[in-house]
Amino acid sequence: MAESAASGHSKSSPLKLYFGVWATLLVLTFVTYRVAYLELGPFNSVVALVIASIKATLVALFFMHVWHASEKLTKLVIVAALFFLLLLLGLTMADYATRTWS
Amino acid sequence: MPESTLMGEHRQEQLHPELLHHFADPEQQRNSASLGMWVFLGTEIMFFGGMFCAYLIYRHWYFGDFGAASKSIDATLGATNTAVLICSSLTVVLAVWAAQTARRALLISMLVVTMLFGLAFLGIKGKEYYDKFEEHHVPGASFSFNNVPIPSHPGEYANPRHAQIFFSLYFMMTGIHALHMIIGLGIFSCLLYMACKGHFTPEYHTPVEIGGLYWHFVDIIWIYLFPLLYLIDRHP
Numbered sequence: 001m002a003e004s005a006a007s008g009h010s011k012s013s014p015l016k017l018y019f020g021v022w023a024t025l026l027v028l029t030f031v032t033y034r035v036a037y038l039e040l041g042p043f044n045s046v047v048a049l050v051i052a053s054i055k056a057t058l059v060a061l062f063f064m065h066v067w068h069a070s071e072k073l074t075k076l077v078i079v080a081a082l083f084f085l086l087l088l089l090g091l092t093m094a095d096y097a098t099r100t101w102s
Numbered sequence: 103m104p105e106s107t108l109m110g111e112h113r114q115e116q117l118h119p120e121l122l123h124h125f126a127d128p129e130q131q132r133n134s135a136s137l138g139m140w141v142f143l144g145t146e147i148m149f150f151g152g153m154f155c156a157y158l159i160y161r162h163w164y165f166g167d168f169g170a171a172s173k174s175i176d177a178t179l180g181a182t183n184t185a186v187l188i189c190s191s192l193t194v195v196l197a198v199w200a201a202q203t204a205r206r207a208l209l210i211s212m213l214v215v216t217m218l219f220g221l222a223f224l225g226i227k228g229k230e231y232y233d234k235f236e237e238h239h240v241p242g243a244s245f246s247f248n249n250v251p252i253p254s255h256p257g258e259y260a261n262p263r264h265a266q267i268f269f270s271l272y273f274m275m276t277g278i279h280a281l282h283m284i285i286g287l288g289i290f291s292c293l294l295y296m297a298c299k300g301h302f303t304p305e306y307h308t309p310v311e312i313g314g315l316y317w318h319f320v321d322i323i324w325i326y327l328f329p330l331l332y333l334i335d336r337h338p
Contacts (some may be wrong), residue, residue: 014199022192026185033181036333045336050331056322063195064318065311071133074140076154081144085151089158096159 021062028055120306128305135308139315148325153278157271157330160264166252167264169335173253174239175272176230183226185326190219191321194314196262201297201307209302209310211295216317220287227280234269243272253335272331279327282320289313 032051040047057072061067069075107122118128125131160166197212238246247262293313296302302310 011292015196018192018195019198022188025188025191029181029184029188031178032329036177036329036336037338039337045329046332048333049326052326052329055325059191059318059322059325063191064315069136070129071137074133074137077137077140077144081147085147088151089155092155093162095157096162100162 017062021058025055025058118181118305119165121204121244128192130309132311135312136315139312143315143319144317151274153271153275154326154330159277160267160271161330164261164264164267167260168268169253170241170260171265171272172331172334173336174247175332177332177336178232179226179230180328183223184328186219186223187208187321187324189263190216190223191318192329193219194317197293198307198310198314199305200306201310204304206297208301210260210297213290213297217287217294220285220290224280224283225272227276230276231273236274239269241266241273241336244330245269253337259272275327275331279320279323282323286317286320287312289316 028051031049035047035051036044038044066075066078110268121128121131125134175317193216194210197209197216200206200209221306234240238244245262245266247265250259250260250265290313293310296309
């Protein structure tokens with residue numbers, strides 16, 4: 001029966017994947033915590049945000065089952081939400097970052 | 103042939119008592135529920151997005167003051183809380199798996215462990231807030247942030263008014279996040295009650311999945327709050 005696996009793949013137990021993602025997330029948390037104490041200039045925030053985005057993507061793809069989502073509309077909703085978020089942040093910062101130019 | 107359709111529907115109802123009549127099969131019903139949840143999470147992204155946007159603007163304007171203010175928060179507590187939330191996300195995903203594979207005892211214990219992690223998070227957060235009250239770092243009449251040096255600018259001190267904006271954003275963002283955690287605990291209490299009553303089967307466990315999506319989303323928000331509020335300008 002198809003409904004025995006809501007995540008869309010029933011062939012093997014996903015436990016290994018879950019624990020692997022969990023361990024990766026913990027390692028990345030430790031890395032971002034330690035890297036914050038190194039002097040990297042402007043790259044401190046870049047590294048911190050890149051690591052945060054990797055962690056968020058891992059949670060969404062594997063814990064929230066987006067990777068195996070059978071419904072394409074779900075993916076469309078996610079992409080649309082992120083697009084509007086980037087529109088909000090991008091256009092606002094394009095204004096504030098260029099105010100002193102003239 | 104209306105009669106045979108009716109009989110078909112009747113058979114479906116007997117096979118899946120939880121299947122509502124306007125869905126073709128349980129899978130479609132599940133997909134619709136999770137799609138609806140994702141639309142809600144989309145509104146949540148925009149809700150938190152406004153606060154992240156305010157943060158970005160003021161971080162851009164008062165760069166050094168934000169660094170000084172951020173440094174006064176205990177980053178080890180923040181990192182511990184991040185680890186606690188990540189562990190709770192694992193137990194949530196295990197709870198969903200337990201519901202999918204009809205392991206009721208595992209489902210119940212994973213829901214309980216998740217709630218314990220949630221309470222631990224709120225406890226650590228409470229300790230952090232307590233420290234901020236002690237240090238008079240709570241925005242308001244008794245706010246005080248004098249003679250705090252700006253990181254990597256020797257001889258310069260943070261403007262208390264600008265630092266107050268950082269702490270306003272800090273309390274607003276972590277406070278709304280904590281409120282989401284409390285709501286999450288309420289949702290998981292309901293899930294626990296339903297699991298104990300034996301409501302969930304491999305065919306029907308939509309509430310566990312939907313509640314799990316909510317919990318993971320709150321985790322993702324924290325994953326961004328942690329570096330933005332705790333880890334900026336930590337280096338000596």
